[in-house]
Amino acid sequence: MPANEVQNKQTHNAGVFDIRNIIGALLGIYGVILVLMGIFGDPETDKTGGPNANLWAGLVMLVVGIVFIAWSRLRPVKVPETTD
Amino acid sequence: MTWPHSLTIGAPPVLASDTIISAHVVDYLIIALYFVFVLGIGIVARRQVSDSVDFFLSGRSLPAWVTGLAFVSANLGAVEIMGMSANGAQFGLPAVHYFWVGAIPAMLFLGVVMMPFYYGSKVRSVPEFMYRRFGTGAHLVNSLSFAVAQLLIAGVNLYLLGTIIQALLGWNLYLALVVAAVIVLSYITLGGLSAAIYNEVLQFFVIVAALLPLTLLGLHKIGGWSGLKEQIASAAASNPDGPSAAQQLSSWPGTALTGFSSDFLSVVGIVFGLGFVLSFGYWTTNFVEVQRAMATSSISAARKTPIIGAFPKMFVPFITIVPGMIAAVMVSEIARTKAGEDVTGGAGGTVDYNDALIYLMRDLLPNGLLGVAIAGLLAAFMAGMAANISAFNTVFSFDLWERYVKKDREDGYYLRIGRWATVGATVVALFTALLASGFSNIMDYLQTLFGFFNAPLFATFILGMFWKRMTPTAAWIGLIAGTLSAVLVAFLSDGTLGAISIGVLPLSGQGASFVAAGAAFVVDIVLSVIISLVTTPKPASELRGLVYSETPKEDLVDEAEKTLPWYQRTLPLAGVALVIVIVLNVAF
16 A cells, blocks of 8 residues: 555554554464473473473464564554544 | 472462462463453453444454454354363264364355345344344344353353363362453453454464464374374273274264264264254354454455354364364373263363363473463453353343333443443353353253254244245244254253253254254244245335345445455355365365
């Protein structure tokens, strides 16, 4: 969408309140916590049957979280102004 | 373990030793983060709620991928996750019928055939469509039964949530119930449907993040799919009273699931009873689901909502039923239960199949992932309950209060009523939570409710949408007679209504629900046709947008959709989904 059209319609970016940013933030934070647990915590391989589950799951969540935030950056949602 | 035991917080040591899972600080941190996000969404959504359409229908502005995921998530509640993993543990693969024969075809039908009428007629709820098409009688039956059913199901969800919090974290059951109810209440009253839908989308990802690693770890540990099959075969061989390995490892004919002795009848029961009557009744007329589609910006997005939802929905069995099957051979408590023992433990005192997931989490997940898993379960419980309550408050405000109690007030008045209805519904759900405790297999209980309320509804809707001759009198008599015949079948069957059933018909379990729903459907259709022929129909001028033959084609489709690429159009998407689900049915 061209910039002038956006201005005419009195819109602004949904920004941090875009649901994709919220999903991305939560999954990203979970990813970081799990990766840290995977590196510094006990991998409890007797439970998992071998793999360092926290590390792998954490990395995947981190990537998915980043993808969501990148998606919302690249294709921002325009919401109509309601304040004025 | 690196975390010393003294770091465990929450319950005192005496209670902590009674919990199934020992959560550590990091797990609590992950759970707490989730709740911060949930409440944060409610507060953010509040800033955008300025009138009642905002509150009840999200201002009809959400994109289809958001409503599509919410559509799935609204149904991916506690009952679904615990119930389906329980079915997986108990019956094995035949439980996939709830998805591939049950849900998907009905969701596609909703998007392709029925949604244009719902969205195009600009009604605010499914019962309101009933009002426009058939007037007061059918509308009252529909909106009252829907409202009551929502309160019951919200209560079931809440009860499960309470027992799980008690079992996992060692909280008192009543405290857990109240805390959970207050959290759901606060985000819905603050943000209305937008908050509920945004949270559902978030919940979807948290639920997947919880269940996918669990499934993969379980499969890895047991030696993959072939390892699972071997284990199930050897467990079934040592337990000749239960379903055989062949019955558990092939979805057809599913005799263990239906309880029918004949293969042919079992297939008919699954395809007609579950696939057609129960599922179409549930997915196409249930306002909890349809409401998500109504929150979109165009008829095209509304139609795509259930179709986009169908794609993730197809793969939900792999993260619910498969872990259930794994738990039945890998978790000693569940395996012993399946072998016929009474095992002490679980969420209810004695281990049952509903505990399968929790035990599997205990056995497989390290602290950290365990926190994500618990957050996912809590998310699922709240998703279900929030969906029920947000649908309830719309029907209560528009269909009951505005239509029959206080007409023509200003918009803000109904917004306030909606908020109070939410509070009232939560309180009632708290009490129904206690009512739900008498049933061991949650799916049975839920199916029983669906059979009573939804099966005749689909008959009335589909006849009313395509047969302009159908009269208002036929609609309400058909609905009541259909519902009563379902109750009658349940009453005559063996144990469907617990101790009330007298056992004259040799039907039990899920099979009895299929037959009850089938009876409701047939009775409704037959009576509606007969009564329509002897009573006066509505004039054709009032049926535009409501009946197929009286509605111009351009009202039912979105012209702008032709300009979109094929993968954003309704029919090609539905076709792709149908092909995938047929492949899945053949493959398993």
